[in-house]
Amino acid sequence: MFGEKAYILIKELDRSRDSLPPYNTELIGEIGNEIKQLIAQNQEDAQVTEDSHAAESVSYIPTVKIRHAAIKRNVRCILAYHYNRIKCLKTMRWQFGSILPPDVKANLSASEIEWFSQYSNSLVHYMRSIGEDGINLAVDLKPPKSLYIEVRCLVDYGQFELNDGSVLLLKRNSRHYLPRNECEELIRRGVLEHVV
Amino acid sequence: MDLDTDELENLMEDDDDVNVQLTSAELIEMMEEIWVNEKFAPEILPNKSEIVDCVLGQINYMERNLNTLQCTDFKKGIHQLEVDRIRYLVTSYLRQRLEKIETYVFHILKQEEQRAERGELLYLTEAEQQFAMKYKEGLKQHFENVTSFYPGLPVEDWRNQLVVPNIHSFVFLKARNNVEGVVIDTGRDDDNDVVDINPGSQMIISYNSVVDLVKNSDVHLI
Numbered sequence: 059m060f061g062e063k064a065y066i067l068i069k070e071l072d073r074s075r076d077s078l079p080p081y082n083t084e085l086i087g088e089i090g091n092e093i094k095q096l097i098a099q100n101q102e103d104a105q106v107t108e109d110s111h112a113a114e115s116v117s118y119i120p121t122v123k124i125r126h127a128a129i130k131r132n133v134r135c136i137l138a139y140h141y142n143r144i145k146c147l148k149t150m151r152w153q154f155g156s157i158l159p160p161d162v163k164a165n166l167s168a169s170e171i172e173w174f175s176q177y178s179n180s181l182v183h184y185m186r187s188i189g190e191d192g193i194n195l196a197v198d199l200k201p202p203k204s205l206y207i208e209v210r211c212l213v214d215y216g217q218f219e220l221n222d223g224s225v226l227l228l229k230r231n232s233r234h235y236l237p238r239n240e241c242e243e244l245i246r247r248g249v250l251e252h253v254v
Numbered sequence: 255m256d257l258d259t260d261e262l263e264n265l266m267e268d269d270d271d272v273n274v275q276l277t278s279a280e281l282i283e284m285m286e287e288i289w290v291n292e293k294f295a296p297e298i299l300p301n302k303s304e305i306v307d308c309v310l311g312q313i314n315y316m317e318r319n320l321n322t323l324q325c326t327d328f329k330k331g332i333h334q335l336e337v338d339r340i341r342y343l344v345t346s347y348l349r350q351r352l353e354k355i356e357t358y359v360f361h362i363l364k365q366e367e368q369r370a371e372r373g374e375l376l377y378l379t380e381a382e383q384q385f386a387m388k389y390k391e392g393l394k395q396h397f398e399n400v401t402s403f404y405p406g407l408p409v410e411d412w413r414n415q416l417v418v419p420n421i422h423s424f425v426f427l428k429a430r431n432n433v434e435g436v437v438i439d440t441g442r443d444d445d446n447d448v449v450d451i452n453p454g455s456q457m458i459i460s461y462n463s464v465v466d467l468v469k470n471s472d473v474h475l476i
Contacts, residue, residue, distance in 0.1 A: 086400070133401065136400060136401065137397060137400070137401075140396065140397065140400050144393070144396065148356065167400075169396055169399040169400060170396070172395075172396075172399075173392050173393075173395070173396045176388070176392045176395075177389065177392055179388075180384075180385050180388035180389060180392070181352075181385070183384070183385070183388075184352070184381050184382070184384070184385040187380075187381040187384075188306075188310070188348065188381065193310065193341075193344070193345065193348075194345075195345045195348055195349050195352070197345070198338065198341055198342040198345050198346070201339070201342050201346075202335065202338040202339055202342055204335070205331055205334055205335045205338070222325070238338075239338060
């Protein structure tokens, strides 16, 4: 049936709302082929309709219309798939900053990577243009409640230098009491965990 | 909170510009208001870049002041937290706007164009405008890439089906000035109710009936 593959694509999207599954090149290609086929068939029928007499050609028109609807639906599904992936990527830009973790990057298509770097660039450009010397909008994502927070280290991160120059060693399972604005990024990257 | 603002004022006492008759507390209050408005309004509001710039200037000044304080000073921590809080206010406000721009990019840019044609005040700042243009280009490019397997597809559809903000959604508001004869727009012409808004009163109302009041700050959203 027409549009079945597109439906599978959307289902896949729906199942993984907050994560990015690998880019489904295969299925997209198949849907593309289906669209190509439908268009070719439509053109054929349209040609026949034009050539033949009006009386026998009428029966083709509904077929062409249905195929056209299927094409439109397929295109729409493809666009929806890409749009929603981009939305997910956007959240990740805020989470991880301009450099994506390798496992996420492996799941993207070439066009998506290109889009991401472009988006990241314009965001940086915008942030720089605010105020006198720019402002980083990616910090203070949550309203600050206190200056220092207690964090637990989840991985062996190594040395970490604070703004006041003191260096501390972040070891797995060690606990620290750190300035919130300095470790916020590490929390989002999953290095530290906020202990409430 | 009272204590905090008092402290704040002490810290910035000599910063009150002569030409702007605003204390820092009033400034922060204004910032809070535009932040809340932006947060609850379904569509993007006119930019308030003057206020944002003022607040950013304040933050810079306070941070310079903070650096002169000694680390052992108890007051430093409190002031630092205050600065962080104000910064959160500003960044959250700007983020809020960016999010709206991203979601409704085609709609907003179209509206901006119309405003420019009519010679009205633009809602986006120059930087936001630039960002929106780039974002739109990127999205267009990406969509063209993914449909490039068959040139001439009927892809124009998505450009006609824009994502638009739902301006009929309901908002809570608090009135500052007395406004009489606000027409509650139900979408039907025949039975529109009229309501008077008294200063200080709070109500829940559909956003499209009070758009202008929010924009000229007769009321503010809560």
